[in-house]
Amino acid sequence: MSTIEIRDLTKKFGTFVAVKDANLSVAAGEIVCLLGPSGCGKTTTLRTIAGLERATAGDVVIAGQRVNHLPPEKRDIAMVFQFYALYPALSVGQNIAMPLHREAIGSAEVATRVRKVADILHLRDILDRLPGQISEGEKQRAAVARAIVRDPKCFLFDEPLSRLDVELRHSMRGQIKAVLSNLTKATVIVTHDQLEALTMADRIAIMRDGLIEQVGSPHEVFAKPANVFVASFIGTPQMNLIDAQFKSYGNGKAKVVFDEQDVDLSVHPAVANLKAGKVTVGIRPRAFTVVSKDTRDTIDAMAELIEPMGAETLIHARTKTGSDIRVVVPRDKRVKIGEALHLVPDPAQTHVFADDGKAVRA
Numbered sequence: 001m002s003t004i005e006i007r008d009l010t011k012k013f014g015t016f017v018a019v020k021d022a023n024l025s026v027a028a029g030e031i032v033c034l035l036g037p038s039g040c041g042k043t044t045t046l047r048t049i050a051g052l053e054r055a056t057a058g059d060v061v062i063a064g065q066r067v068n069h070l071p072p073e074k075r076d077i078a079m080v081f082q083f084y085a086l087y088p089a090l091s092v093g094q095n096i097a098m099p100l101h102r103e104a105i106g107s108a109e110v111a112t113r114v115r116k117v118a119d120i121l122h123l124r125d126i127l128d129r130l131p132g133q134i135s136e137g138e139k140q141r142a143a144v145a146r147a148i149v150r151d152p153k154c155f156l157f158d159e160p161l162s163r164l165d166v167e168l169r170h171s172m173r174g175q176i177k178a179v180l181s182n183l184t185k186a187t188v189i190v191t192h193d194q195l196e197a198l199t200m201a202d203r204i205a206i207m208r209d210g211l212i213e214q215v216g217s218p219h220e221v222f223a224k225p226a227n228v229f230v231a232s233f234i235g236t237p238q239m240n241l242i243d244a245q246f247k248s249y250g251n252g253k254a255k256v257v258f259d260e261q262d263v264d265l266s267v268h269p270a271v272a273n274l275k276a277g278k279v280t281v282g283i284r285p286r287a288f289t290v291v292s293k294d295t296r297d298t299i300d301a302m303a304e305l306i307e308p309m310g311a312e313t314l315i316h317a318r319t320k321t322g323s324d325i326r327v328v329v330p331r332d333k334r335v336k337i338g339e340a341l342h343l344v345p346d347p348a349q350t351h352v353f354a355d356d357g358k359a360v361r362a
């Protein structure tokens with residue numbers, strides 16, 4: 001089975017801990033993205049799986065075999081780096097064929113395999129060209145073709161699309177995902193681009209300061225962030241994270257109060273059991289309804305900045321004690337700078353994080 005597992009993996013450089021007690025398992029046919037800010041340990045994790053770095057503690061297991069002691073070439077992994085280097089003097093076809101020269105197969109078999117991956121990646125018509133005569137997207141596809149031509153146990157990609165322009169990146173994401181999903185190999189992709197992770201991954205591992213903070217499907221990490229960091233990292237525009245005081249009224253009714261304003265949390269059963277005290281409330285900018293002032297509890301804020309975003313408008317508003325609130329409304333909802341907004345958050349989409357930053361859940 002083509003699987004990748006890391007167990008309690010720690011990687012230190014001197015005394016600096018780049019990756020700490022990381023656990024992750026990637027099933028055959030699954031794409032897992034390592035996502036996180038610069039320096040969080042994504043590349044180090046990938047390089048340790050590949051054998052380019054040695055684990056300080058813990059295990060790397062590939063296809064059920066512990067490989068800590070094996071050099072990269074014995075791990076049967078294909079890697080695609082951000083700076084994929086194609087040999088400039090060799091044709092695209094010859095570049096793709098390079099990894100096959102280490103295998104004991106005849107030239108007819110090599111040609112057949114190259115043609116097969118060239119078909120998958122739409123490179124058939126440019127196999128005879130030199131790298132200097134093809135586009136960036138074609139170079140990237142050739143690098144992927146070279147990685148998959150050998151039928152390795154699994155794939156590792158390090159920021160494979162970051163050199164491409166936005167439009168090309170968008171189309172390549174879909175193409176690479178489609179190719180990988182037909183290959184039933186475990187794949188790990190490192191990226192700092194959340195859109196890339198959300199569109200390509202079956203699951204995302206979000207890292208910070210060497211720690212894996214949460215592993216889940218794109219929907220899970222967006223809809224159920226495990227802590228304040230994940231909540232703030234996933235989603236655009238960023239989730240509003242508001243310091244508030246929690247109050248429980250019994251009977252499953254609870255509220256948080258900030259800026260002398262109440263936010264109703266009565267439908268959030270786990271939250272009702274919290275002790276009174278300080279919490280952080282997370283509300284995505286699209287989880288508000290803008291209402292006219294009535295008897296309901298509303299968050300009141302004044303629109304300060306209005307940013308059109310195509311079909312939607314992003315409003316930056318400020319409460320009377322100075323908290324910033326981001327609200328996204330449909331474009332046809334006209335709001336003026338200086339206008340008072342009365343906001344009702346959807347309780348089902350209101351996240352509560354306890355004092356230690358962890359999400360409070362049922």
Ligand SMILES: Nc1ncnc2c1ncn2[C@@H]1O[C@H](COP(=O)(O)OP(=O)(O)OP(=O)(O)O)[C@@H](O)[C@H]1O
Pocket residue numbers: 013016018036037038039040041042043044045192
């Ligand atoms: N060979 C090394 N020696 C010392 N420190 C290193 C080495 N390689 C990486 N680090 C440090 O380990 C930390 C994690 O680096 P890593 O490259 O894994 O981060 P990353 O999440 O991939 O970041 P980026 O997105 O910027 O590439 C960083 O603080 C980095 O400076």
